[in-house]
Each structure stands twice: as C-alpha cells, then as structure tokens.
Amino acid sequence: MSKIIYPCLWLDDQARPAADFYCSLFADSHITKESSVVVEFELTGFKIIGLNGGPNFSINPSISLFVSCADDAEINRLSESLGEGGSFMMPLDKYPWSEKYAWVKDKFGMTWQLMREEVPKGRSKIIPSLLFSNKQYGKATEALKLYTSLLPNSQLHHMEFYGENEVQQEGNLKFGHFTLNGQLFAAMDGPGDDKLAFNEGVSFVVECNNQEEIDHYWNSLTANGGEESMCGWLKDKFGVSWQIIPTVLGKLMSDPKRGPDVMNALLKMRKLDIAKLENAGN
Numbered sequence: 001m002s003k004i005i006y007p008c009l010w011l012d013d014q015a016r017p018a019a020d021f022y023c024s025l026f027a028d029s030h031i032t033k034e035s036s037v038v039v040e041f042e043l044t045g046f047k048i049i050g051l052n053g054g055p056n057f058s059i060n061p062s063i064s065l066f067v068s069c070a071d072d073a074e075i076n077r078l079s080e081s082l083g084e085g086g087s088f089m090m091p092l093d094k095y096p097w098s099e100k101y102a103w104v105k106d107k108f109g110m111t112w113q114l115m116r117e118e119v120p121k122g123r124s125k126i127i128p129s130l131l132f133s134n135k136q137y138g139k140a141t142e143a144l145k146l147y148t149s150l151l152p153n154s155q156l157h158h159m160e161f162y163g164e165n166e167v168q169q170e171g172n173l174k175f176g177h178f179t180l181n182g183q184l185f186a187a188m189d190g191p192g193d194d195k196l197a198f199n200e201g202v203s204f205v206v207e208c209n210n211q212e213e214i215d216h217y218w219n220s221l222t223a224n225g226g227e228e229s230m231c232g233w234l235k236d237k238f239g240v241s242w243q244i245i246p247t248v249l250g251k252l253m254s255d256p257k258r259g260p261d262v263m264n265a266l267l268k269m270r271k272l273d274i275a276k277l278e279n280a281g282n
Contacts, residue, residue: 006047015039015050046126059109059201133192140173203241
C-alpha cells in the first residue's frame with residue numbers, strides 16, 4: 001500500500017528561504033530535492049515539502065507542527081528563533097498541560113507547538129497536529145476514525161475527551177494521537193472563526209504505488225461532501241486538503257526530455273492517471 005504521508009506547505013515563492021531557515025533550527029536536517037516548483041527537506045528525519053504556489057493560499061494555524069523539546073535550552077532557542085519576525089499565539093510559559101509550552105507563528109506563516117518533553121522511544125520529534133475548528137468544531141473524533149479506517153498500518157492511540165462542566169462541550173476531543181501508515185499525528189477540537197478553517201495552505205501528500213491505491217484514496221476522501229480539485233489535489237468532507245500522487249511522479253517530472261509533457265498532462269487532470277502520465281511524450 002501507500003509508502004509515505006507528509007505535509008506540504010504552501011509558501012508562495014519562499015520555499016527555499018523557508019527550507020533553509022527550518023533546516024538551520026534542527027540537527028540532522030537538510031534539503032533533499034529542489035526544483036522551481038517544490039523544495040523537499042527533512043527535519044530530524046521528518047519529511048516536508050515546500051511549494052512555490054504563488055499568493056493563492058495562506059497557511060493558518062488549523063494545521064501546525066508539534067515539536068517535543070528535550071530541554072529548556074532547546075525550547076527557549078526554538079521559541080526565540082521561530083518567533084523572530086512572527087508572532088505568538090500562546091507565549092512560552094507554564095500551562096496546565098505542560099511545564100513549558102508555546103504556540104508560535106513564524107515569519108513564513110507556519111505555526112509550531114513547542115513542548116518541553118522527552119521524545120518517546122520510536123516517535124518522531126516533529127508531528128503534524130490538526131485543529132478541528134470553525135465549521136468542523138467537534139468533528140475531530142469522526143475525522144480520525146475515517147482516516148485510520150482508510151490507510152494501512154493506522155490506528156487511534158491516546159484519546160482524551162472533555163468531561164462534564166469543562167471549557168468545551170462534553171465528548172469533544174481534548175487531545176488525541178493517531179497513526180496513518182505508521183506516521184504519528186495529533187488532533188484536537190477547538191472553537192474558532194473562519195481564520196482557523198482548514199485550507200490548501202497545509203496539505204497532506206499520500207504517495208501511492210499503483211492506480212488502485214490512487215482510486216481508493218481519491219474516491220474515499222472525496223465521498224460524502226469532499227471536493228475534487230486539480231492535479232491530484234482534493235478536500236475531504238472536513239475541509240482537510242490532500243494530494244494523492246503516484247510514487248513515480250517525481251521521476252517522471254524530472255525526466256529532461258519528457259518532463260514538460262508529463263507536467264502538461266498532469267495540469268489537465270483531477271485524479272491522477274498513472275498510465276497517461278507514463279505515456280506522456282511518447
């Protein structure tokens with residue numbers, strides 16, 4: 001089944017400066033691939049892709065990156081560096097759930113949740129976190145059950161819910177962990193306005209080995225109120241954006257002779273057709 005799931009950040013025309021900045025903050029981090037359209041990079045083994053997508057969409061805090069910081073020195077450094085030129089949604093301080101925590105928006109618009117905690121063995125230092133707010137408020141558990149039912153090697157882990165007489169409606173998700181094909185994610189419900197609605201600013205890329213996988217994820221995620229878009233992009237019924245692509249896409253597009261024809265073929269598609277992409281330019 002699908003190999004890997006990773007976030008794509010819509011960075012206008014700032015993908016390379018953003019990638020350089022993020023790689024400078026984390027040990028064992030580097031750019032792995034670059035073109036005029038995308039920059040792929042890894043932060044301590046966590047894959048991210050930056051997209052030079054123009055001004056059409058902007059990142060908002062509905063999807064953030066959660067970072068486990070090993071000590072005070074690290075969380076202080078990351079908080080200061082990420083906050084420079086950005087802003088704090090929640091300043092670095094002590095909170096009921098953590099001795100030291102901050103939620104910061106960096107100068108490129110990406111938001112980061114920083115928490116002072118040891119990284120559990122086998123867990124990534126950085127994980128994506130989804131905030132179900134605005135029209136999706138209260139739907140986190142429903143969404144997580146859908147996602148974990150669709151992808152292999154996926155399951156719900158720790159799920160903590162609001163109880164009676166708490167700040168949110170009883171039964172809403174206070175905080176939860178789940179895995180999609182082995183990749184750990186976090187999620188929570190939280191009230192908010194349309195500035196916290198899911199959009200294309202942060203999407204999740206699902207690489208697929210064959211057309212059967214592409215069809216499965218495309219059809220399942222667009223069902224019951226999802227929306228098809230172009231070039232392998234879609235929105236599920238909760239508004240979360242996904243890119244359903246074949247693993248061979250990068251190889252096809254980087255071919256010096258056939259790459260332009262592959263791109264032209266891709267631009268005409270909604271759901272991607274591997275056979276047509278492989279035959280482009282022949």
